[in-house]
Amino acid sequence: MRFHILTLFPDMVRQGLMTSIIGNAIEKKILELDIVNIRDYTLDRHRKVDDYPYGGGAGMVMQAQPIYDAWRSVVARIGKKPRCVYLTPQGKVFDQTAAKDFAQEEDLIFLCGHYEGVDERVLEEIVTDYFSIGDYVLTGGELAAMVMTDAISRMVPGVLTNDLSGLSESLEGGLLEYPQYSRPAEWRGRRVPDVLLSGDHQKVEEWRRKQSVLRTLHNRPELLDEAVLSEKDAKVILEELKNAKKP
Secondary structure, three states: OEEEEEEOOHHHHHHHHOOHHHHHHHHOOOOEEEEEEHHHHOOOOOOOOEEOOOOOOOOOEEOHHHHHHHHHHHHHHHOOOOEEEEEEEEEEEOOHHHHHHHOOOOEEEEEOOOOOOEOHHHHHHHOOEEEEOOOOOOOOOHHHHHHHHHHHHOOOOOOOOOOOHHHHOOOHHHOOOOOOOOOOOEEOOEEOOHHHHOOOHHHHHHHHHHHHHHHHHHHOHHHHHOOOOOHHHHHHHHHHHHHHHOO
16 A cells, blocks of 8 residues: 655654554555655745735645645656545544545545645645544644554554454454453552453453453443444443442
């Protein structure tokens, strides 16, 4: 999968993504990171890419021409128009379902805005998806693009050393992940749950599923509305709610 990131701060993106799991996947050529400096496409001799907004107001607005030409350079290089994501607080909130959807693409373009925004005309021309990583405002779209790239990359086959880890982590199936433990078996008087030391894989899976349901119920109950729950899961929830009501 190839990620094409249109940005004014290429070093920021490169340093943020060329490490850990994602960096390893790029080195192994499972992923490709194409960082495009929007300034390289301005026609202004001072490499200016912004100007004052029509109608007045504070701040500067990124101009359409440099962005469009940067996008067009990617399209010309790969020979098609892939999905183009604009990172904005006005977009749909990014989640695990969206990560899976984007991971099916061969190429994906991210447009990182800056200053007070981007000329609407270029957004209308090139953007296919508007996404946000939360209801707050960042200085630019670079951090959001890196967050989305990381989450999407984990869904690409071969990126994770153990492909099963992508299927069992938090939010998979709509539930939070169960508690994790490692050696030693006892630390500061706290023991690892006996079931995890039993060697009974079926009981371990049943315990993990129950803990995922309970953790979601206590920490993110709104997720249960969309989660895929079994009859046994429902009984776990009802029992927990009954116990909570007892004096």
